[in-house]
Amino acid sequence: MEWMIIEQTLEEELYLEATVREIHDCDDLEKLRSLCVSLTRQGWHQTKLIQQAVGHIASLDQAMLPS
Incomplete structure:
Protein backbone atom coordinates (compact mmCIF):
# COMPACT_ATOMS: atom_id res chain seq x y z
CA MET A 1 0.00 0.00 0.00
CA GLU A 2 2.73 2.42 -1.02
CA TRP A 3 0.13 4.80 -2.45
CA MET A 4 -0.92 5.60 1.12
CA ILE A 5 2.52 6.99 2.01
CA ILE A 6 2.36 10.76 1.83
CA GLU A 7 5.23 12.30 -0.06
CA GLN A 8 5.67 16.01 0.47
CA LYS A 48 -17.35 11.45 4.33
CA LEU A 49 -15.82 11.95 0.88
CA ILE A 50 -13.22 9.23 1.50
CA GLN A 51 -15.91 6.82 2.74
CA GLN A 52 -17.97 7.42 -0.38
CA ALA A 53 -14.91 7.06 -2.64
CA VAL A 54 -13.92 3.76 -1.02
CA GLY A 55 -17.49 2.49 -1.42
CA HIS A 56 -17.51 3.51 -5.08
CA ILE A 57 -14.13 1.84 -5.72
CA ALA A 58 -15.37 -1.33 -4.01
CA SER A 59 -18.47 -1.40 -6.22
CA LEU A 60 -16.29 -0.93 -9.32
CA ASP A 61 -14.03 -3.76 -8.18
CA GLN A 62 -17.06 -5.98 -7.62
CA ALA A 63 -18.40 -5.18 -11.10
CA MET A 64 -15.06 -6.25 -12.62
CA LEU A 65 -15.16 -9.72 -11.05
CA PRO A 66 -16.21 -12.55 -13.33
CA SER A 67 -19.75 -13.77 -12.74
Whole structure:
Protein backbone atom coordinates (compact mmCIF):
# COMPACT_ATOMS: atom_id res chain seq x y z
CA MET A 1 0.00 0.00 0.00
CA GLU A 2 2.73 2.42 -1.02
CA TRP A 3 0.13 4.80 -2.45
CA MET A 4 -0.92 5.60 1.12
CA ILE A 5 2.52 6.99 2.01
CA ILE A 6 2.36 10.76 1.83
CA GLU A 7 5.23 12.30 -0.06
CA GLN A 8 5.67 16.01 0.47
CA THR A 9 8.14 18.36 -1.07
CA LEU A 10 10.45 20.47 1.06
CA GLU A 11 8.39 23.50 0.09
CA GLU A 12 5.17 21.81 1.30
CA GLU A 13 6.83 20.74 4.54
CA LEU A 14 8.12 24.25 5.23
CA TYR A 15 4.76 25.84 4.39
CA LEU A 16 3.00 23.45 6.78
CA GLU A 17 5.51 24.17 9.54
CA ALA A 18 5.10 27.94 9.08
CA THR A 19 1.31 27.58 9.26
CA VAL A 20 1.51 25.43 12.40
CA ARG A 21 3.79 27.96 14.07
CA GLU A 22 1.45 30.82 13.15
CA ILE A 23 -1.47 28.96 14.74
CA HIS A 24 0.58 28.09 17.81
CA ASP A 25 1.58 31.72 18.32
CA CYS A 26 -1.95 33.10 17.85
CA ASP A 27 -3.53 34.71 20.92
CA ASP A 28 -6.79 35.77 19.23
CA LEU A 29 -9.46 33.51 20.78
CA GLU A 30 -12.10 34.31 18.14
CA LYS A 31 -9.69 33.55 15.33
CA LEU A 32 -8.76 30.23 16.96
CA ARG A 33 -12.43 29.31 17.49
CA SER A 34 -13.18 30.08 13.87
CA LEU A 35 -10.23 27.96 12.77
CA CYS A 36 -11.38 25.04 14.95
CA VAL A 37 -14.90 25.22 13.51
CA SER A 38 -13.55 25.33 9.95
CA LEU A 39 -11.17 22.42 10.54
CA THR A 40 -13.92 20.34 12.17
CA ARG A 41 -16.24 20.89 9.22
CA GLN A 42 -13.47 20.21 6.71
CA GLY A 43 -12.40 17.03 8.54
CA TRP A 44 -15.97 15.74 8.58
CA HIS A 45 -16.40 16.53 4.89
CA GLN A 46 -13.12 14.83 3.92
CA THR A 47 -13.95 11.74 6.00
CA LYS A 48 -17.35 11.45 4.33
CA LEU A 49 -15.82 11.95 0.88
CA ILE A 50 -13.22 9.23 1.50
CA GLN A 51 -15.91 6.82 2.74
CA GLN A 52 -17.97 7.42 -0.38
CA ALA A 53 -14.91 7.06 -2.64
CA VAL A 54 -13.92 3.76 -1.02
CA GLY A 55 -17.49 2.49 -1.42
CA HIS A 56 -17.51 3.51 -5.08
CA ILE A 57 -14.13 1.84 -5.72
CA ALA A 58 -15.37 -1.33 -4.01
CA SER A 59 -18.47 -1.40 -6.22
CA LEU A 60 -16.29 -0.93 -9.32
CA ASP A 61 -14.03 -3.76 -8.18
CA GLN A 62 -17.06 -5.98 -7.62
CA ALA A 63 -18.40 -5.18 -11.10
CA MET A 64 -15.06 -6.25 -12.62
CA LEU A 65 -15.16 -9.72 -11.05
CA PRO A 66 -16.21 -12.55 -13.33
CA SER A 67 -19.75 -13.77 -12.74
